[in-house]
Each structure stands twice: as C-alpha cells, then as structure tokens.
Amino acid sequence: MKLYSTLSGTKDEFQPQGDVVKMYVCGVTPYSDAHVGHAMSYVVFDVLRRYLEYIGFNVQHVQNVTDVDDKIIQRGKQRGVDPLKLAQEFTDEFLEDMDALNVQRAHQYPRATQEIPDILKIIQALVDKGCAYPIDGDVYFRVTCDEDYGKLGHRTLEGMQAGARIEPDPRKEHPMDFALWKAAKEGEPSWESPWGPGRPGWHIECTAMSLAYLGETLDIHGGGHDLVFPHHENEIAQSEAYTGIKPFARWWVHNGLLQLGETKMSKSIGNLITIRDALATCSADALRLFFLSSHYRGPLAYGEDALAAQERGADRLRRAYHTNDTSNAPSDLDIGAYKTRFSEAMDDDLNTPQAVAVLFDMVRDINRAREDGQTTADARSLLGELGGVLGLSLTNPTHEGATALEPLIDLLLETRTGLREARQFELADRIRQRLTELGIALEDTPRGTEWHFTGAS
RNA sequence: GGCGACGUAGCCAAGAGGUUAAGGCGGGGGUCUGCAAAACCCCUAUUCGGCGGUUCGAAUCCGCCCGUCGCCUCCA
Numbered sequence: 001m002k003l004y005s006t007l008s009g010t011k012d013e014f015q016p017q018g019d020v021v022k023m024y025v026c027g028v029t030p031y032s033d034a035h036v037g038h039a040m041s042y043v044v045f046d047v048l049r050r051y052l053e054y055i056g057f058n059v060q061h062v063q064n065v066t067d068v069d070d071k072i073i074q075r076g077k078q079r080g081v082d083p084l085k086l087a088q089e090f091t092d093e094f095l096e097d098m099d100a101l102n103v104q105r106a107h108q109y110p111r112a113t114q115e116i117p118d119i120l121k122i123i124q125a126l127v128d129k130g131c132a133y134p135i136d137g138d139v140y141f142r143v144t145c146d147e148d149y150g151k152l153g154h155r156t157l158e159g160m161q162a163g164a165r166i167e168p169d170p171r172k173e174h175p176m177d178f179a180l181w182k183a184a185k186e187g188e189p190s191w192e193s194p195w196g197p198g199r200p201g202w203h204i205e206c207t208a209m210s211l212a213y214l215g216e217t218l219d220i221h222g223g224g225h226d227l228v229f230p231h232h233e234n235e236i237a238q239s240e241a242y243t244g245i246k247p248f249a250r251w252w253v254h255n256g257l258l259q260l261g262e263t264k265m266s267k268s269i270g271n272l273i274t275i276r277d278a279l280a281t282c283s284a285d286a287l288r289l290f291f292l293s294s295h296y297r298g299p300l301a302y303g304e305d306a307l308a309a310q311e312r313g314a315d316r317l318r319r320a321y322h323t324n325d326t327s328n329a330p331s332d333l334d335i336g337a338y339k340t341r342f343s344e345a346m347d348d349d350l351n352t353p354q355a356v357a358v359l360f361d362m363v364r365d366i367n368r369a370r371e372d373g374q375t376t377a378d379a380r381s382l383l384g385e386l387g388g389v390l391g392l393s394l395t396n397p398t399h400e401g402a403t404a405l406e407p408l409i410d411l412l413l414e415t416r417t418g419l420r421e422a423r424q425f426e427l428a429d430r431i432r433q434r435l436t437e438l439g440i441a442l443e444d445t446p447r448g449t450e451w452h453f454t455g456a457s
Numbered sequence: 458g459g460c461g462a463c464g465u466a467g468c469c470a471a472g473a474g475g476u477u478a479a480g481g482c483g484g485g486g487g488u489c490u491g492c493a494a495a496a497c498c499c500c501u502a503u504u505c506g507g508c509g510g511u512u513c514g515a516a517u518c519c520g521c522c523c524g525u526c527g528c529c530u531c532c533a
Binding site: 027038168202233234304432 | 459462469480482491492495498527
C-alpha cells in the first residue's frame with residue numbers, strides 16, 4: 001500500500017523493515033476525559049492497523065501514556081488528589097472509551113513514570129555526547145546538535161524563531177533548545193537524577209519507550225497533526241542524536257484535526273465534546289463512519305447533524321448485513337470486484353471515503369439481489385468482513401434490559417397481528433406508533449412483523 | 458510576520474490532466490404495502506471559490522486574488 005509520510009511529503013510504497021510492523025502512536029496526557037478529537041485520531045490509527053493486518057502484516061502497536069506533566073500536576077492540586085492517581089483514573093477511562101469505540105487495544109501502553117531509568121540513561125548519554133546541557137537542575141537538548149532540525153515540519157530554525165510567540169528562556173543556549181528533564185518544584189512528583197530531583201520533559205519519554213519496546217527504527221510513528229511540531233520534531237532530534245541511527249521513524253503519519261465550530265477541539269481551549277458525550281447521541285459505528293467518510297489527513301468539523309446522518313447510513317449497512325434471504329438461487333454479485341475496489345481505495349494512502357463508498361455500493365447490490373430472489377450470503381459475509389477492517393461492528397443498537405423486554409414486545413406484536421387480521425388497523429397502528437416513540441421500530445414484511453431498537457446504544 | 462492545508466450539489470465528502478464528476482444524508486416522483494417502515498427504480502452539480510495563463514483538452518498544472526483552517530515550544 002501507499003502511505004503518506006509527513007517527512008517525505010509524498011505517498012510512498014509501505015514496506016516494513018522486518019517481519020513485524022513496528023507502529024508507535026502518541027497517546028494521551030490523562031488529566032481529563034478524552035474528547036472526540038482523540039477518538040478520531042485513534043480510530044484512524046486503528047483502521048491503519050486493522051488494514052495492515054488484513055493484508056497480512058503482523059503489527060506490533062505501542063501507545064504511550066504521558067502520566068506526569070504540568071497539566072496533571074495542576075489538576076491534581078485543584079482536586080486535592082495525588083496527580084499520579086488522577087492520571088491512573090483517566091487512563092482507565094481512556095481505555096474504556098477506546099473499547100466503546102471498538103478501537104483495538106495496543107499491545108502495550110507504557111507509562112512515562114514507569115520508564116524513568118531508561119529516560120535518565122538516555123539523557124545522560126545525550127549530555128555525554130554534548131547534545132544536552134544541565135542548567136539549575138533542568139537539562140536541555142541542544143537543537144544545533146541535529147544538523148537538519150526542522151526537517152519533519154519542513155522549516156528551518158531561523159524560520160521558526162521569526163514568528164516565536166513566547167519569550168525564550170534566557171538561560172538556554174539557543175531559543176529552540178527544549179527540556180529533557182525538569183527540576184521539581186515544591187510538592188511536585190519527582191525522581192532522583194544526576195541533576196537533582198525532577199521529572200521527564202514532554203518528548204523524551206517517547207524516545208525511551210519506542211526504543212525499549214520497538215527498537216531503534218520504527219516503521220510507523222503516528223499522532224495528530226498538532227504533534228508535528230514541536231513534539232515529533234524533538235523526538236527525531238533527540239532519538240537520532242542518541243542512537244546515531246537515521247531515520248528514527250520511516251513513516252510519519254499524522255491525522256488532520258477535528259474542529260468544533262471555528263477552531264480545532266482542544267483541551268486547553270476547552271471547546272470539546274467528550275467521547276462519552278458523543279456516544280450518548282450516536283453509535284460507535286456512526287461515529288467511526290463519520291470520521292472515515294473524510295480523508296484522515298484533512299480537517300473535519302464535528303456536528304450533531306452530520307452524526308445523525310451517519311447513523312442513518314450505519315443503519316443502512318446493518319440492515320443489508322442482517323437481513324436474510326430465503327433463496328439458494330445463485331447470485332450475480334461479484335465478490336472479488338468489491339474486494340479489489342476496497343483494497344485499491346485503502347492501498348491509496350488509506351482512502352477510507354472510497355472504501356466506505358464500496359460498502360454502500362455493496363449494500364445496494366445486495367438488496368437488489370435479494371429482491372431478485374438471489375442468495376446474498378456470500379456478499380453479506382464480505383460486507384461484514386470489509387466493515388470489520390474499518391472497525392464497524394454492524395451490530396444493531398440495543399437497550400439496557402433488552403432481554404427482559406423482548407417477550408413483552410413479542411406479546412404486543414402478537415396482539416397487533418391479531419388486530420391486523422381482524423382489520424382493526426386503527427388500534428394496530430396505534431401500537432406501532434407508540435412503540436416507535438419508545439425506540440422500537442416495526443416493519444411488516446412478507447415474513448411477518450419484524451422489529452428492532454433504534455437510536456443510540 | 459514565517460510555513461502549510463483546504464474551498465466540489467441543500468449538507469457531508471471522494472476524484473488530481475481526456476469515457477456519464479464516487480458514496481452518504483436530505484429532497485421530489487414512482488413500485489411494493491391495509492397504511493407505514495424497509496427495500497428497489499427514476500430525478501436532484503453541463504460544472505468544481507474568483508480572475509487570468511499553460512494545453513488539442515483543466516475540477517485536476519501555473520500565477521494572482523478572495524475566503525476558511527492548522528502549526529510557529531499546552532495539544533490527538
């Protein structure tokens with residue numbers, strides 16, 4: 001498959017170095033509920049992984065958790081709880097959110113606080129190599145150590161300083177030098193180090209973790225587009241300086257950002273919809289369909305109307321998938337052609353909008369074949385398979401306590417069928433109307449009356 | 458100010474030099490149905506932000522302009 005890399009700026013034929021695809025995706029800083037912007041990013045990388053696995057690759061997926069930083073400490077203080085405990089709670093919630101979104105779990109979720117010895121080892125080595133220097137208990141990386149610093153974001157040190165928004169710390173040798181280690185202030189969580197008690201800077205953990213869990217050269221390093229600079233740029237600089245091996249990552253994959261109204265959704269701006277909020281209004285399939293209906297590198301604006309539209313689309317997929325045919329007449333559905341079209345779309349830098357279009361084309365063809373009295377079993381099975389590559393479950397929404405409800409619904413339907421046979425349509429329609437209002441949709445088909453729950457699960 | 462992305466139907470969104478400009482949602486008409494729902498069929502962009510240019514040919518390439526967004530040490 002062709003996969004775009006931010007570093008090369010082009011779509012390049014993807015090929016891992018070895019038998020296993022080493023994929024590292026930047027994770028969250030857990031100090032609040034994860035929002036739908038996070039959901040989008042992790043759905044994108046989930047689909048990338050699922051597709052790589054679908055075409056036969058063995059993927060090793062590692063995602064970090066930055067469980068110590070300024071925001072976590074600040075939030076912990078506000079709430080009067082231990083910041084590390086706070087981080088743990090939000091990490092647990094984050095994983096629950098990912099499960100709810102049908103995002104496959106990474107093979108490992110290393111945490112910054114568990115990697116301190118490795119981090120210190122790397123910082124010490126960078127100091128020894130002359131690529132880092134301590135000041136007052138902080139340790140900074142010397143950006144001039146990387147002769148092509150800025151290559152990921154395609155800019156130069158000079159260009160970056162021209163528009164600097166923030167007053168540089170006068171103690172630093174170069175305004176762009178960044179912290180590898182931060183000296184602890186009073187009451188902050190800290191670890192002993194050769195430069196005094198402190199904690200890791202934002203970028204160094206990713207270097208330590210990717211080296212420890214995946215090795216010196218990653219095949220894919222992913223994250224949101226807002227991480228290109230400074231986070232990923234700095235990761236490259238410090239990692240390559242440390243190992244002396246280039247490239248640190250062979251493919252840099254960045255997803256476009258989710259917008260809410262005029263600007264991107266951001267924890268610091270506070271304009272966010274949490275994943276829980278979103279999943280209260282629509283199914284995971286609808287949310288995934290919403291993300292995957294536009295290309296992953298472009299921006300996307302969140303909207304409830306758009307989500308509602310995707311829910312109807314998801315319903316269309318589910319119906320086609322679940323509706324049985326009673327025929328064993330052969331069908332003229334070309335299974336191979338759908339697979340080919342789907343793969344061609346996905347092979348082209350994960351063109352999920354086109355892949356989704358293939359699914360909907362299949363739906364129409366399946367429904368048509370069924371009406372023509374042909375068997376649709378193989379095509380429906382393929383629809384489930386390809387939907388699964390996109391992480392769509394195609395399961396019908398259900399309700400709390402559905403199992404207990406079912407006999408009662410069946411009883412009502414039985415009664416209604418009797419009324420219809422007696423041509424008492426007014427009463428029969430009232431039952432249907434009231435059930436619809438309660439989120440239970442009825443359909444009178446030649447096979448009898450069928451029903452399903454509607455709305456969010 | 459620097460760097461970059463984007464502008465395609467009522468809405469969302471693919472397509473990136475040449476057959477009828479995907480797909481979804483919405484809307485209109487029809488078939489089926491006791492009526493609905495679902496499903497199916499037909500219709501819903503002669504045109505791709507604007508103006509120039511290159512080309513036999515441009516939504517696709519180039520230039521300028523307008524608009525929107527992102528990054529320029531909090532960020533998925």
